[in-house]
Amino acid sequence: MSTLKVGENSQERNKIPINCTKILQYRFFFLFLQIRKSSTMPEYKHVPFRYQILNRCFRNPYREYTIDDLVNECNKALRNVGKTEVSKRTIQNDINILEADYGIQLNEKLKRGRQRLYRYVDTNYTLPIVRINDEERHKLQDAIRILNHFEGEPLYDWAKTLLMQIEGGLFDEDSSQVVSFQTNIDLKGLNHFSKLLQAIITKRVLKLKYTPYGKDQLSATIYPYYLKEYNNRWFLIAQAKGYDSYANYALDRIDEFKEVALPYKEPEVDFSEYFDDVVGVSVPEGEPEDIIIKVDKKRFNYISTKPIHLTQRIMEETDDYVVISINVKVNRELEALLLSFGSDVKILSPDTFRKRIAEKIQAMNQKYMNCEENLHN
16 A cells, blocks of 8 residues: 555645644654554664664764763663663673774764763764664654654554664653644544554454444444544544445444454545545535535634635625635534534525524524523422
């Protein structure tokens, strides 16, 4: 599979920059999921890791390291990944091996009194085991900060340690967090994510047990195709065996699943475009239609910077309101989004959708009216 697009569609690509950053965040995380060979964390090799720490110190043109400083740097990095600290003699042996076997050239004249200081003669030099330049290193540092968002998820520790192996000690446990994303750390079902992704990549058929909201548990044999996030929840898009339509399964509603030995059925749609005509993850049958919405001018200042849908267009604009149109299929997510704007928006057409929203508003109003009557009584 040449590319893996998870939670991305053309609508998301046209949103404001923070959503592009979020997509980058997921792509970075999924890169590690794709190259992951098993759920077991790879065996940690102390020696190459220490070499990478020393290489980083030797390349630093702004600091002069004593042998004690080098020991402290290596042990700090080892502690960060829960590994045993090493002695000064071990670090001295590492330096001797690097000089003899790797041919590194340290500045012999660099001293502080009688104490030797350690730095490459050419600080642009890097060990062959570390094959990234400074620009790539900076990008990797940015990616690590974004990866912080996944702390607590199953593969976070594995990915973090892999990065530390790539560029030893680059990740500092004491670094303050400077990037934050909306997330629900208590959301159930995230433990399914890795195995579901692997099933999609390797084209495996699954039998899952799923409990829809307010209904009894059901079993289904499915062909898994796609993972998508919406409104801070993850959904598996799949086709149940014997059905022509596609369904979405919220990961927090999946109770369990297992692989079954059946031929895999390829999807008949391009999922990079599948969600273009909707808001959210529900894709009803039929063609998209023009939804005409009247928006109070003050609220439009928000909606203009965060469009309801990529097809959003201005039809009329006054000092008090703006009339916009979107071309979508009506689904539950669209209803919920428009209702969230409260009295700042009004559906003008189509009439069927306008009545549908009005009925929901009336039902909500009736609940509050009943509540007030009970309090009065």
